Amino acid sequence: MAHAVIQLPPDQIAPLARHYDAALAARRRHSLIVAAVILVCIALSCWAGEVRPGVFAANAHRLGQYFWNITPTLRWDSLGADLAEWYWNLDGWLKLLFDTILIAYLGTLIGGIGAFCLCFLASANLVRSPWIRLSVRRLLELFRTVPEIVFALLFVVAFGLGAMPGVLALAIHTMGALGKLFAEVVENIDMRPVEGATATGASWTQTVRLAVLPQVLSNFTSYGLLRFEINVREAAIMGFVGAGGIGQDLVEAIRKFYYSDVSAILLLIIATVVIIDLVTERIRHGLIGMEQGR
C-alpha cells in the first residue's frame, strides 16, 4: 500500500472520541435552545399579529388573483392600442412624477444645507464645548429617528395639503441623516491643515472654510447624492398622507381597485427610481475618481 492509515491505539482514541461526542452534544443543545427561543418568538408574534393560517390559506388565491388583475391585457395584434389604454393618463402621471422628483430635490437640498450648517458643530475635533456638540447631536438623532412619513402627517396638519409639507418632512429627516454622516466625515479629516490655519491666527469660520471644507466637500456631495436616491423613493409615498407627488394617484388607484392603473404607476415609479439610481451612481463614481486622481 502506498499510504497506510495510521491507527491510534484504542486507549488513546477513547478519550478523544468522548471529547468529540461531548462537544457535539453541547453544540446540539445550543442549537436547540436557539431554535426553541425563535419558535417561542414566532408563536408570540403570531398571536400578537393576529395571524390565522386557516384564513390565509382560504384567501391565498386572492393574492394571486390580485396580481393577475393588475397585469394589463396586452395583445400582439393591438399592442399600440392596448398600451395606450394601459397608460391612458401618461401625461398626468409624468407631471406628478416630475413633482415627485422636485420634492425629493428640494427636500435633499434644504436638508443638505441644514446638515452642512450643523455638522461642524457636531464634530468632536472642531467644537470643544460638549454642550453644543451633544445638543446638536441629540437634535440630529431626533430628526432621523422619527420616520419621514410621521413628519409629513404632522406637517400636513400644520401647513395644509400639498407638496410643501412633503418637502419639509423630507428636509427634516434628511438633515438628521446627512448631519450624522457629515459629522463623521469631518471627524475623520487630517487635522494638520486645521492646526496650520489656527496657528496663523484664522478664526473658527476661516478654519472651517479653508482647512476643513476642501477635505470633505467631495464626500459630502457623494452622501448628498445617495440621499437624493433615497428621497426619490420616499417622495413617491408622500402622497399617501396628502403631501404631494405621485403617491396620491397611486393610493387612489389601489383603494378604488383601478387594477391596470396600479401596475402602470408602479412601473413608472420603479423606472424613475432605477434611472435616477444609475445617473447618481455615475456622478458618484466620477467624484470618487476625481478624489483618487488628486
Place this chain on the structure above:
Amino acid sequence: MIRARLTPTDAERARLFALHPQLASNVHPRSMFTVALLAALAALAVYALWHLSFSIGRLGTGIGQLLHFVTLMLPPDPGTQLPLYLDALGETLAIAFLGTFAGAALALPFGFLAAKNVIANPAFHVAVRRVLDVLRGIDKLIWALIYVTVVGLGPFAGILAIATASIGELGKLFSEAVEASDRKPVEGIVSTGGSKPQAVRFGMLPEVLPVLASQMLYYFESNARQSTIVGIVGAGGLGLHLAEQIRVLEWQKVSFLILMMLIMVAVIDLISSRLRFAIIGRKAVTA
C-alpha cells in the same frame, strides 16, 4: 529682508505672466464650472419652489401652528388608552419580527438561486435578480397598501408587506454573501464524492450562515422602524393609532406614541447590535 527677496520684482512678474498666461486671470477654469453648476442648482431650486407653490406666508403660519402643536404636546400623555397602545406595540413588534423572519426564510432559497457560483446558467440567475429588484423597488408602505386591499385591515397585511420587501432586500444580500464565500470547502466536498445539495449544505452553509444571521438582524432593526408606520395605511401597529390621533388633534397622545416608537427602536437597536456582535464578533461588524 527675506520678505523683500521673496516678493517678485515687476520685471520678474512680467516674465512670469508671459510664460504662464493663466496666472494673470484670477478665475480658474474649474471654479468657473463650479460657479455655473451652483447657479444651475440654485435656479432649479427656485423653479421647484415656484412650481410646488411655496409661499412665505404659508410657511410662516405653518411654523406658528407647529410651535403651537409642540406646546400642546407636552407633557406626553396616553390618557386612558395605555392598554390599547401597549397592544399596538406588541403588534408592531410582531410585524417586525415575523415580517423579517418570513422574509429571510423565503429569501434563503432566492439567495442561492441568484448566486453565480450555485446556478451557472446566467439567464436564470439574472431573471431571479430582476424579480428581487422589483420586490425591493416597491416601498414597504405601497406593499402594505396592496396587502390591505387583498387580506383586509390589520397587522397581517403589515407582516406580509414587510416580508415581501425583505425577500428582495435580503435575497440580494444573501446572494452576494454566497458569491463571496470561499470555494475550497465546496470543492473538497465534491472531490470526496458529495452531491450538489451536500456541497451547499456542508461546504457553503456553515460559512455563510453567520453572515446571513447578522444581516437578518440588521434588517430586523430597519423593519422595526418600518413596522411603526405601516399602520398609517391600515396595516396594524402603532402607526394606525398615530395617524388617527393626529387626525383628531390629540397632541399629548401623539407625542406619547412618538415617544413609544423612539424607545422601541432604541431598545431593538441595542439588543440586535449585541446579538450581531455575539454572532460575528465586534471587528467584523465595525469593519
